[in-house]
Amino acid sequence: xxxxxxxxxxxxxxxxxxxxxxxxxxxxxxxxxxxxxxxxxxxxxxxxxxxxxxxxxxxxxxxxxxxxxxxxxxxxxxxxxxxxxxxxxxxxxxxxxxxxxxxxxxxxxxxxxxxxxxxxxxxxxxxxxxxxxxxxxxxxxxxxxxxxxxxxxxxxxxxxxxxxxxxxxxxxxxxxxxxxxxxxxxxxxxxxxxxxxxxxxxxxxxxxxxxxxxxxxxxxxxxxxxxxxxxxxxxxxxxxxxxxxxxxxxxxxxxxxxxxxxxxxxxxxxxxxxxxxxxxxxxxxxxxxxxxxxxxxxxxxxxxxxxxxxxxxxxxxxxxxxxxxxxxxxxxxxxxxxxxxxxxxxxxxxxxxxxxxxxxxxxxxxxxxxxxxxxxxxxxxxxxxxxxxxxxxxxxxxxxxxxxxxxxxxxxxxxxxxxxxxxxxxxxxxxxxxxxxxxxxxxxxxxxxxxxxxxxxxxxxxxxxxxxxxxxxxxxxxxxxxxxxxxxxxxxxxxxxxxxxxxxxxxxxxxxxxxxx
Numbered sequence: 368x369x370x371x372x373x374x375x376x377x378x379x380x381x382x383x384x385x386x387x388x389x390x391x392x393x394x395x396x397x398x399x400x401x402x403x404x405x406x407x408x409x410x411x412x413x414x415x416x417x418x419x420x421x422x423x424x425x426x427x428x429x430x431x432x433x434x435x436x437x438x439x440x441x442x443x444x445x446x447x448x449x450x451x452x453x454x455x456x457x458x459x460x461x462x463x464x465x466x467x468x469x470x471x472x473x474x475x476x477x478x479x480x481x482x483x484x485x486x487x488x489x490x491x492x493x494x495x496x497x498x499x500x501x502x503x504x505x506x507x508x509x510x511x512x513x514x515x516x517x518x519x520x521x522x523x524x525x526x527x528x529x530x531x532x533x534x535x536x537x538x539x540x541x542x543x544x545x546x547x548x549x550x551x552x553x554x555x556x557x558x559x560x561x562x563x564x565x566x567x568x569x570x571x572x573x574x575x576x577x578x579x580x581x582x583x584x585x586x587x588x589x590x591x592x593x594x595x596x597x598x599x600x601x602x603x604x605x606x607x608x609x610x611x612x613x614x615x616x617x618x619x620x621x622x623x624x625x626x627x628x629x630x631x632x633x634x635x636x637x638x639x640x641x642x643x644x645x646x647x648x649x650x651x652x653x654x655x656x657x658x659x660x661x662x663x664x665x666x667x668x669x670x671x672x673x674x675x676x677x678x679x680x681x682x683x684x685x686x687x688x689x690x691x692x693x694x695x696x697x698x699x700x701x702x703x704x705x706x707x708x709x710x711x712x713x714x715x716x717x718x719x720x721x722x723x724x725x726x727x728x729x730x731x732x733x734x735x736x737x738x739x740x741x742x743x744x745x746x747x748x749x750x751x752x753x754x755x756x757x758x759x760x761x762x763x764x765x766x767x768x769x770x771x772x773x774x775x776x777x778x779x780x781x782x783x784x785x786x787x788x789x790x791x792x793x794x795x796x797x798x799x800x801x802x803x804x805x806x807x808x809x810x811x812x813x814x815x816x817x818x819x820x821x822x823x824x825x826x827x828x829x830x831x832x833x834x835x836x837x838x839x840x841x842x843x844x845x846x847x848x849x850x851x852x853x854x855x856x857x858x859x860x861x862x863x864x865x866x867x868x869x870x871x872x873x874x875x876x877x878x879x880x881x882x883x884x
Contacts, residue, residue, distance in 0.1 A: 390568045393626045394561045397511045406513045410503045413520035417499035420524055421492045421533045426484040428733050428750055428866035434487060435752070436732040438536040441470060442487045445536070449474035453662025454669040463670050464702050468600035468659040469538035487536035494544040495533025499523050501547045502815050506822050508554050509782045515829070519822045521850060523815060525857035527755040528726070530864055532811045535732065535752075539811035541601040546608050546812045549594035550789055553612060556587035557619045564627040578635035579624045585643070588616065592647035596655025603703075604793070604809070605652075611792035613648040615785060617641065622781065664688045671695040706804045714804060720797040723810050724764040724817075726756030727882050730807050733866055745870030752866045754808055758879065759849075759856040760821065767820045770827075783823060789816040825849065 400406065429435060434442040444463065447455045448470045455463050455470070473490045480486035502523050507516030523529055532540045560582060567573050567580050595612060598605030620640040624632035663669040671678070674694040675687040683690060708717060718728035733752040741748040768790065771783035793813035797805055830842040862869045863877045878884050 390573075390626065390628050391565045394565045394568065394623065396561070399508065399558075400511055400513050402513055406507060406516065409513055409517045410500060410520070413503060413517060413524070414496060414500040417520065417524045418492075418496040421495045421530065422489075424865055425488050425492055425534060428735070428752060429484050430733070434484075434536060436535065436537075436730075438487060441473065441538060442536045445470045445473040445477055445487070446482060449477050451662070451666065451668070454660075454666050454672075455663075456666070456668040456670055464699050465538060465602055466600045466656065466659060467663065468597060469541040469602065471659065471662075472541060472601075473536060473538075488534055491535060491537070491540045492533050494540045495529060498529065498533075498540070498544050498547055498815060501544075501551050502818060505547070505551050505554060505815075506819060508551075508558070509785070509819065510823065510826050512826065515822050515826050518825065518846070518850060519818055522760060522818045522821060522853055525757055525853050526760055526814050526818065527757045527857065527860055527864055528761075528807075528811055528814045530857075531732070531752065531754045532808065534865070537808070538602055539808050542598045542605050543812035543815065545594045545598035545601060546605070546789070546793070547815050549591045549598065549608065549612060550785075552587045552591035552594060553616060553619070554785070556585055556591060556616075557623070559585065559587055560620065560623050561626070564623055568627050573628050574630070576635075577630040578638045579627060579629035579632065581639055585647075588644070588647045589651065591616070592651035593655055595648065596652030597659075598812075599652055600656045600659035603699075604796075604812070607796045608789075608792045609648055609652055611788050613644065615788045616644055616648065618784075619781075620644075660692060664692075671698070703803075707802045708804050714806075716806065717804050718807050719801060719805060720794065722882075723794065723807060723813075724761070724768070726758070726761040726807065726810075727880065728807055729756070729883055730754040736871075737868075741868045743868040743870050743873075745872065747871045748868045749871055749874040750866045750868050751863050751874065753863045753877075753883075755860060755863065755883070756807075756810070756814070757853060757857050757860065759853040761817065763821060764817055767817070767824050770824050771820050774823075783820070786816050786819045786823065789813075790820065 430439075433439070444455050448467065453471055453474075454467065472494070473487070476489035477486040480489055499520050503516045503520040505516075506519030507513055510516070529540075529543075532543070563582055564573075564580070573579065591612070595605060595609050598608055617636060617640065621633050621636040624635050624639075629635050663672060666672050671694055672688070672691055674691040675681060675683075679690055679694055685693075708714070716728070716730045722728045731751065731753050733750070735750045737748050737750075739746045739748060741750075743749070768787070771787050774780040774783040775787065790813055793810065793816070797803075797809060825846050828842045828845045830838045832839065857864075860877065861867070862873065869877075
């Protein structure tokens with residue numbers, strides 16, 4: 368027997384009298400807050416504040432007018448992309464080790480503002496600002512609280528990793544943006560699926576098939592697939608999120624069918640949902656990834672574009688452009704696979720994954736010293752930019768993540784599970800080859816999920832309305848003090864996050880741990 372397609376849910380007041388009220392209530396869960404205007408104002412104001420913080424003094428610092436740190440790779444490559452109309456032509460070195468989308472986005476900034484520090488970094492700053500907007504809406508949907516949504520925005524603004532990554536002409540902030548957008552779309556899709564199933568339950572049609580109903584076109588799942596594809600086109604680490612978020616999507620679907628009372632929910636998920644999910648989370652990302660290569664495909668001078676006939680023999684079933692792209696990708700994969708830490712001669716700022724959750728080994732992106740004439744107020748001055756996770760935020764990562772694991776194990780809390788999946792997708796895969804040369808900036812896409820884990824924990828401190836006024840006041844005090852501590856910590860670190868001239872004594876005071884030196 369085949370069930371009819373579930374219709375999108377009408378507003379709750381328009382639902383027919385439910386035949387299984389408990390199942391409908393379980394499916395819909397807590398409703399979204401009704402304060403849409405206030406939520407919109409909170410989102411807008413915090414995004415604007417975050418934008419000011421991210422864009423402030425964006426043109427400083429430089430290395431005597433040239434890019435700093437790994438900007439020295441990406442900025443010239445971005446200029447090639449702009450000059451050529453979307454692709455790189457660096458055959459002499461072939462040091463093109465990431466997909467093109469991040470550099471295509473950075474090229475727009477150079478097109479508008481020119482080949483100068485603002486042009487190098489403006490796309491990164493915009494991406495970092497959009498991350499603030501997204502995390503506010505994500506946290507609000509996770510917690511059903513505008514207050515906690517705003518709190519997530521404040522914490523991300525005050526995160527040193529997100530801040531510095533938004534102010535350099537490097538690529539890590541772009542996969543962070545697209546991963547966060549994909550996560551947001553997944554959450555909306557989850558709510559939409561449950562609303563559709565609630566209609567079926569209310570109308571008494573849930574038993575029409577042991578597999579449950581077909582759910583029709585799920586546009587938000589498709590949006591999530593597009594965003595994952597863009598993350599992959601920005602950096603290959605987006606591949607991990609295809610796997611992790613794909614598993615999360617299937618888990619959401621199975622849990623929704625089970626809550627709806629489907630006779631065989633897990634088999635129903637396999638029958639009804641897996642094939643469309645493969646389309647949305649495999650085919651669509653691959654198409655998005657290939658789309659980012661269209662300028663290279665259409666080019667005559669792109670790096671390895673005409674590998675067929677040169678490095679590869681002529682002929683074969685596949686088109687020449689696809690064989691060339693496969694060859695190009697193989698060379699990139701070889702670079703990453705052989706990027707091991709030289710024995711006895713490690714990079715001075717590399718680190719291993721077990722140091723990342725608490726940010727025990729930050730990275731120095733820029734350093735310059737000079738005399739007191741530079742205006743720091745002392746005889747000697749220092750200007751530095753370090754990628755540092757704000758300690759008040761990152762040093763609570765272990766208890767915050769531990770709390771999330773506890774909530775998943777003891778109460779099957781889907782919110783904590785979803786955040787852990789996002790965190791794990793950006794963190795766990797790096798343990799597969801610990802001999803590889805690795806750096807703390809790989810945690811840039813993970814930072815928003817750390818913020819979400821902390822916000823969920825703070826929600827427990829805040830308490831619920833039914834727990835009484837005194838309990839809520841105490842919780843509000845705790846949350847307020849902690850948030851103030853994070854913001855104050857961020858303000859203290861500000862000089863070494865933006866390169867302000869400071870005295871040598873202040874510079875030494877910023878380096879809290881021996882591993883920071």
